[in-house]
Amino acid sequence: MKLNIESKIVLNNGVEIPVLGLGTLHAHGESVQNAIIWALETGYRHIDTAKAYRNEREVGIGVKRSGLPRDEVFITTKLWNDDHGYDNTLAAIDQSLKNLGVDFVDLYLVHWPMSGRRVETWKAMETILAAGKARAIGVSNFTIQHIEELLAETEVIPAVNQIEFTPYLYQKELQEYCEGKGIKIEAWSPLTSTVKLKDPKLVTIAAKYGRSPAQILIRWSLQQEAIVIPKSVHKERIIENAQVFDFTITREDMDQLNGFHEDLRTSGWDPYSDKFK
Ligand SMILES: NC(=O)c1ccc[n+]([C@@H]2O[C@H](COP(=O)([O-])OP(=O)(O)OC[C@H]3O[C@@H](n4cnc5c(N)ncnc54)[C@H](OP(=O)(O)O)[C@@H]3O)[C@@H](O)[C@H]2O)c1
Known part of the structure; x- marks a missing residue:
């Protein structure tokens, strides 16, 4: 199917998520508010935040200032690491909803797979889903082992696993595993946090298509x-990053990009480290 800026993917509970967010x-203050307004003017309908970003309040204001009805903007936020545990998780979603100034989020994610409390935390996520405070629940930075644990001990299959995913960190095994379980992959730091935007291999492919590396x-x-x-947070880049629906990368060039894999993690922790055992 040909994608466009309005394209959505159906999650495993029937909720639709816009492919571009x-x-x-x-991003903070006026800067994040403006970014959201420009993005929504450009046609984005999906905003990703987290309690840890300390900008939920401004994100909520930005969405309101756009003038779009709440149900036309897909909002994701995330449970921070200090808030794991059943009761803490229930309190954390209420705080995030208050910060954002909304009655529900579209997607609530467990930000990192903290040791020892994942199952109890996920049970609270199920309660949040049942209460309608999130339309869908998912995880972030979970490995196959972390997901297997949830599947064995809880009821609701995560709708999404938000992971660092680029040609330079092509997590094919995790991607295929998630696909097999009906869990959609969301790619964070898709621009490699700028680290690889000048990589000559990438620049060569971009030149061939008359596009930017981003x-x-x-x-x-x-x-x-x-x-x-x-x-x-820049208007021209927000527009540029959405101009990706009028060309297709050939199979051959996709294979070449897949070959850029070098296990590059640009920010955040390694979820395979002892911290997340
Ligand atoms: N779940 C997680 O653990 C996790 C971790 C990290 C990120 N995330 C989410 O994923 C989002 C994206 O990841 P990210 O912010 O880490 O990195 P990213 O999107 O890969 O890169 C953002 C950087 O690229 C610059 N940029 C944007 N468009 C550009 C363009 N067209 N040309 C050149 N530079 C460009 C931005 O600068 P300007 O803003 O100055 O334009 C910014 O410095 C985050 O904002 C967050 O919502 C989630």
């Missing part, structure tokens, strides 16, 4: 059937 890490990386995510959430 705006990331908001490190556009090639976003298009790669989409052709991997991932949901993708590039972040920018």
Whole structure:
């Protein structure tokens, strides 16, 4: 199917998520509000935030200032690591809803697979889903082992696993595993947090298509059937990052991009480390 800026992916509970979202890490104040307004004017309908970004309040204001009805904007936020545990998780969603100034989020994610409390935390996520405070629940930075644990001990299959996913961190095994379980992949830091935007291999492919390296990386995510959430606070880049629906990367060039894999993690922790055992 041909994708466009309005394209959505159906999650495992029937909720639809726009394939393109705006990331908001490190974006604050007027800057994040404006970014959201520009993104929504451009046609984005999906905003990704987290309690840890300390910008939920401004994200909520940005969405309201856009004038779009609440149900036309897909909002994701995330449970921070200090808030794990059953009761803490229930309190954390209420705080996030209050910060955002909304009655529900579209997607609530467990931000990182904290040791020892994952099952109890996920049971609270199920309660949040049942209460209608989130239309869908998912995880972030979970490995196959972390997901297996949830599947064995809880009821609701996560709708999404939001992971760092780029040609330079092509997590094919995890992608295939999630696909097999009906869990959609969301690609964070899809622009490699800028680290690889000048990589000559990438620049060469971009030149061939007359596109920017950022556009090639976003298009790669989409052709991997991932949901993708590039972040920018600049209007021209927000527009550029959405101009990815009028070209297709050939199979041959996708294979070449897949070959860029070098296990590159640009920010955040390694979920395979002891911290997350
Ligand atoms: N679940 C998790 O653990 C997790 C972890 C990290 C991120 N995330 C989410 O994923 C989103 C995206 O990841 P990210 O923010 O880490 O990195 P990213 O989207 O890969 O890169 C963002 C950086 O690229 C710059 N940029 C944006 N568009 C550009 C373009 N067209 N050309 C050149 N530079 C461009 C941005 O600068 P300007 O803003 O100055 O334009 C910013 O410095 C986050 O914002 C957050 O919502 C989730």
